[in-house]
Amino acid sequence: MHRLALAAAVLALGSPIVGQDPPPPKLSAADVEFFESRVRPILVDRCYKCHTPKTIKVKDALTLDTRDGWAKKGVIVPGDPEKSRLIYALRWTDPELSMPPSAKLPDREIETLVEWIKRGAPDPRTGEATPAPSAKPHWAWQPPKDSPAKSIDEFVDKRSPPADKRTLIRRATFDLTGLPPTAEDVDAFLADESPDAFERVVDRLLASPAYGERWGRYWLDVARYADTKGYVFEEERRFPYAYAYRDWVIRAFNDDLPYDRFLMLQIAADRLAVDGDVRDHAAMGFLTVGRRFLNNVPDIIDDRIDVVTRGTMALTVSCARCHDHKYDPIPTADYYALYGVFDSSPENPNPPRLPTTATPEETRAFEEELAKRERAVADVRERRHRELVDALRKSADAYVAAAKEARDMKDDARNAFANDRKLNPHALAKWVEAVRKNADAPVVPDFPLAEADALFTPDDHNKVREVRRKVDELKVTHAGAPPHAMSLHDSRPHDVRVFIRGNPGNQGPVAPRGFPTVLGGQRFKDGSGRLELARAIASKDNPLTARVWVNRVWMHHFGAGLVRTPSDFGTRCEPPTHPELLDWLALRFIEDGWSTKKLHRRIMLSATYRQSSGTDDSDPENRKLGRMNRRRLDFESMRDAMLAVAGSLDPKAGGPASPIGGRRRTVYAHVERQNLPGVFRTFDFASPDVHSPQRFTTTIPQQALFLMNSPFAIARARELAARAEGDVAKLYRLALSRPPTDEERSLANRFLEAEAQRKPDPVAEKSSDWSYGYGSPRAFKPLPHFTGDMWRGGGELPDRKIGWVLLTAGGGHPGSKGIAAIRRWTAPRDGVISLAGVLEHPDAQGDGVKARIVSSAAGELASWVVAKRKADTNMTDIAVKKGETIDFVVECRENEHCDSFSWAPVVRLGAEEWSAQANFAGPRSTPLSPFEKLSQVLMMSNEFHFVD
Amino acid sequence: MDSLSRREMLGRCGIGIGALAFADLMAQAQDAVAVDPLSPKKPHFPGKAKRIIHIFANGGPSHVDTFDPKPALAKYAGKALPSPNPPTERRTGAAFPSPFAFKPGGKSGIEVSDLFPHLREQVDELCLIRSMKADVPNHEPSLLLMNCGEARLIRPSMGSWITYGLGTECRNLPGFIAMCPRGYPIQESQNWQAGFLPGIFQGTYVDTQHADVRKLVEHVKNTSMSLEEQRRQLDLLKELNRKHAERKDAQLEARIESFELAYRMQIEATDAFDVSKEPKHILDMYGPGTQARQLLIARRLLEKGVRFVQVWHGEGQPWDNHDDLETEHRKLCGESDRPLAALIADLKQRGMLADTLVMWGGEFGRTPTVEMPTPGSNAGKVNGRDHNHYGFTMWLAGGGVKGGYVHGATDEFGFKAVEKPVHVHDLHATVLHLLGFDHEKFTYRYAGRDFRLTDVHGKVVKEILA
Secondary structure: OOHHHHHHHHHHHOOOOOOOOOOOOOOOHHHHHHHHHHHHHHHHHHHOOOOOOOOOOOOOOOOOOOHHHHHHHOOOOOOOHHHOHHHHHHOOOOOOOOOOOOOOOOHHHHHHHHHHHHOOOOOOOOOOOOOOOOOOOOHHHOOOOOOOOOOHHHHOOOOOOEOOHHHHHHHHHHHHHOOOOOHHHHHHHHHOOOOOHHHHHHHHHHHOHHHHHHHHHHHHHHOOOOOEOOOOOOOOOEOOOHHHHHHHHHHHHHOOOOHHHHHHHHHHHHHHOOOOOHHHHHHHHHHHOOOOHHHOHHHHHHHHHHHHHHHHHOOOHHHHHOOOOOOOOOOHHHHHHHHHHHHOOOEOOOOOEOOOOOOHHHHHHHHHHHHHHHHHHHHHHHHHHHHHHHHHHHOHHHHHHHHHHHOOOOHHHHHHHHHHOOOOHHHHHHHHHHHHHOOOOOOOOOOOHHHHHHHOOHHHHHHHHHHHHHHHHHHHHOOOOOOEOOOEOOOOOOOEEEEHHHOOOOEEEEEOOEOOHHHOOOEOOOOOOHHHHHHHHOOOOOOOHHHHHHHHHHHHHHOOOOOOOOOOOOOOOOOOOOHHHHHHHHHHHHHOOOOHHHHHHHHHOOHHHHEOOOOOOOOOOOOOOOOOOOEEOOHHHHHHHHHHHOOOOEOOOOOOOEOOOOOEOHHHEOOOOOOOOHHHHHOOOOOOOOOOOOOOOOOOHHHHHHHHHOHHHHHHHHHHHHHHOOOHHHHHHHHHOOOOOHHHHHHHHHHHHHHHHOOOOHHHHHHOOEEEEEEOOOOEEEOOEEOOOEEEOOOOOOEOOOEOOEEEOOEEEOOOOOOEEEEEEEOOOOEEEEEEOEEEEOOOOOOOEEEEEEEOOOEEEEEEEEOOEEEEOOEEEEEEOOOOEEEEEEEEOOOOOOOOEEOOOEEEEOOEEEEHHHHOOOOOOOOOOHHHHHHHHHHHOHHHHEEO | OOHHHHHHHHHHHHOOOOHHHHHHHHHHOOOHHHHOOOOOOOOOOOOOOOEEEEEEOOOOOOHHHOOOOOOHHHHOEOOOOOOOOOOOOOOEEEEOOOOOOEEEEOOOOEEEEOOOHHHHHOHHHEEEEEEEEOOOOOHHHHHHHHHHOOOOOOOOOHHHHHHHHHOOOOOOOOOEEEEOOOOOEOOHHHHHOOOOOOHHHOOEEEOOOOOOHHHHOOOOOOOOOOHHHHHHHHHHHHHHHHHHOOOOOHHHHHHHHHHHHHHHHHHHHHHHOOHHHOOHHHHHHHOOOHHHHHHHHHHHHHHHOOOEEEEEOOOEOOOOOOOOHHHHHHHHHHHHHHHHHHHHHHHHHOOOHHHEEEEEEOOOEEEEEEEOOOOOOOOOOOOOEEEEOOOEEEEEEOOOEOOOEEEOEEOOOOOOEEEOOEEHHHHHHHHHHHHOOOOOOOOEEEOOEEEOOOOOOOOOOHHHEO
């Protein structure tokens, strides 16, 4: 339909049926929900493009963005869809009045609107605002209001009594460093009776490098930090230098970098760090360490918009990717105004180099190898380029002929034409140019190396990618690889159009680069606009930034924020429990030069922070702050505290990440975004996929299993016990920074005595009489690898050295000829034994197996050959002496194909029985001593895991 | 406490305000375990299905060779179809009639090809949806769409949603288990991601090649001490913990209880993987091979109360037969036919089929036309099929769906779903309905929005409900 006709139709549609504008009825919650979840999205997606005052300039035209809009024109008769002209138009029965003009709506959507009108067309939209409810009165978008208070305590009505000093120092130490206080720290504080004793503790902790490791990690939750890209198809999965960003964040906290500068650098360090510290370029990892979505640009940008807006301003802008935000005044245009900023900010192909921590030798070795591999990339490209240009020159005639034919084609058509003729589209385009200039004697176009990519075939690209991957790999793996900043730079600043419903193929009006309208909506003019964006966020005039940060800091000190949705300060969030306090803190924070350390002091020196976790149950969610919240240690504090009390915390700070199984602080553990190891998830670690507002706190048995059984927990228990040197009092001091009570001391002693008297576990002992090997009874070699349910040659099956040989609880598989699978029983004492068992080769294929029972004293006792059948392997009256062995040997016949067997013999000696099945076990670790067991109990205790 | 307020509560105490909401909860909950996010919960209304097994034929099984007979293809064998082939991932050419014969099975007489002779005998239990459709002909987005209802962005998987909504009946095992032999399917553990839900709702991955219980439940065995020794340790721990908490505190109580659960888990979880505990006639029924073993393990897990088990055929994309379709599909179906039929019969004989929803299918189907050779992939071969998201077949069984029933149809060649098309979102809406959820009300508030598995889409396919 033509534009004018459309306008006419709009007017026709708008002829009034109802003259008076009825007052909007009171809406039930169900009506509002129906409208918001079902109707509004349709109107926004399908009608707003034209029917809003902004988009339709015809006088008196129908607008559908408010209730008044449609009521005035009478196009809806509430309760009667059949009389509603809106429905009439949507049904497309009248060619003169069919809406939307481009395509009929899906039946479902029309049905929804019919249903809505049947319900009486409940519509909560009043006034003129296009997106959801009017913005202005919402507290979070107003400047903070100051109050004359002198301290936090003036905002809190009633407090519990102060916490005792021991509790307080433990709380403060975990809060600021994520580590427990040492017994010496506690003693010193207890002994210090000066009035500023606690203040000095706080200052000491703030000055500790562990502070940055703790608070930096909190920020890394905000920044959805990970060391990998997420799912990738072929490229290198690891980010080579993500750690440089992590280290920058930690350093920024330790240096108390003003928070406004901290934010600005993370968004626009490329512009700000020019004259400053070169290390600051690393700050932009904030934008770039996100998931890479198989390099899909709109998704990468979405991730960056989300981390910036929710992370710094608790503004949920990414809701507006596909349609106007349902609840907050954030239209899609605001989203694409930011999209343009990031679309104009690609990754810097020559990222600034950062100072290295490697030795000069490592650096030199790296550089030599790098030059070699880069040369290899250039070689491949140059060689293929030369060959292709030669070939092009040879087929110049074909190109000229084709170019003449294609000279008037559009790009797409010409490219398709080139493909059909098996010509290179880029080359043809250049020949067309040449032909246009001079059809009779076209000048042979030039194909410089810079254009090689356009000439390459998919095969060539693959080859180049392959050698280039070797370069990336070196940068990731070589110890001498210097870090580079994962930074962005401005390039070709441009605006984008709104993608309708988030679809890049369906573009609406241009969205000029700028700040969200609810916060002023100023346009950005300087390059990509990223620097202006950074300034607008890190501004004292931004009503959100300081509030959001002081709320996050508060949350980490108290376990809950003053606003309980720390990354959503929108209209649907709960209002702050203490709005005046939030504003007062935000304003003091700005006055203090955005100093986070000063904010900590302000909070921690208050009586509100220093109160006890108390016994008052009248306010279960503690919304009145009448006590301190008891908090469980998060994953990092728990793991770090275990290492700390065990005395085995590796102090190495910074640099490339280490495996989680190691002994460095958890903040330095490798975070694999795509397949995050289970232990992180078990303990509610922040999802590295998207910005994480706050940690969950779940209580699940897998957490207990980690503390009971993991090699990590067992190793820490042993180390702690060794440190305590068998002294219960010392053990308590190390583990819990306090002496045991008398009662605890006697409990511990009773436990230790009882454990010392226990006999070793009978099943475990029997297990130790079995061993698992291969070869022959004379040359028995233990199988080296245990998977959990089988012994075999190694991690891979078949093993490169010994092939398929394996043993399970109930059977196994032999190797190739000469490599038997051998289950060995060793007599623990003299006596007469009997043997029972059933040997089976169940597979219908294969030539079967040969089994033998061989005694170390008497040689072969019996043998069987089975194929596709069973045999009883019972024997009696075999005399054995202590230390002699009985081997259950299974070997293949001609070959080992399909030779799985089951054979789980039982050995009887006197009244005792050894069952291959029941006694089957993996490698045995040294048992824990009674004192080590006690040490583990203390590390599992609630007291260890909670901070009061 | 009704189910909704309990879920709201979960949302609240889930977000780190910990102790606070717990106290309130504790007043009402039966015991300390209830603070556990995995404790069983009631859906919106009583659902027919209590648990799900989703067998994922990853890579895209060909519907026209298995469950959707298209005799019309024979007329055009080797020739172009009358209308142009819709664009798929790669170029396809002439009609490619199925090399496999279809025969009617059961009382319903529904036709299934000779690739699934055993399953054909169970066809009266199956509800075939022959009009499935997805959005794009590529593996990654289609896998994510099938699993998470969204092709690219981070969203919780169906199993995570369901475990979040229903908890699990078995405290000794994870509530949501994804099994795949030898390694991951493509898109890896994102297929069972928890997204923005708490990490505990993420699927636990098990490599069924090993079926090691220690991979199913991390740290489930202690190699340094016996269970008896550990029992005495935990008794001491309990005593110390009691002394530590002066005031009743749900959070502390829950943690104490979690050690008891953990202790029992060590004994009971081990049992789940031990298929040797099955009687011989059951082992024979499933037959040999990895598929048989993992489906049998899956049945044991379901029996123990695991809420959602996803069983993948193998690492990568085994069903992705761009070439050699005839031999490859014969092999894949050969591996899975008997165990699938056995699973259905076995669930039925245990009285579990009525409330266990069985789902089988891939991320999409395959073209009825032959794929043209592409250098570097199927060069030189013209005997496979390309991806087809326009129309494909999935089947459901048990759990409140009609058996011996065919829903919808593709066009006469099997290219596009034309009759009663069922989008993946509709399938999700239907699955949630079978479990007792209104998919439009089953939401989770995150980043300023109420998210749903079905986003803003999905319609319950009422016709397939029993």
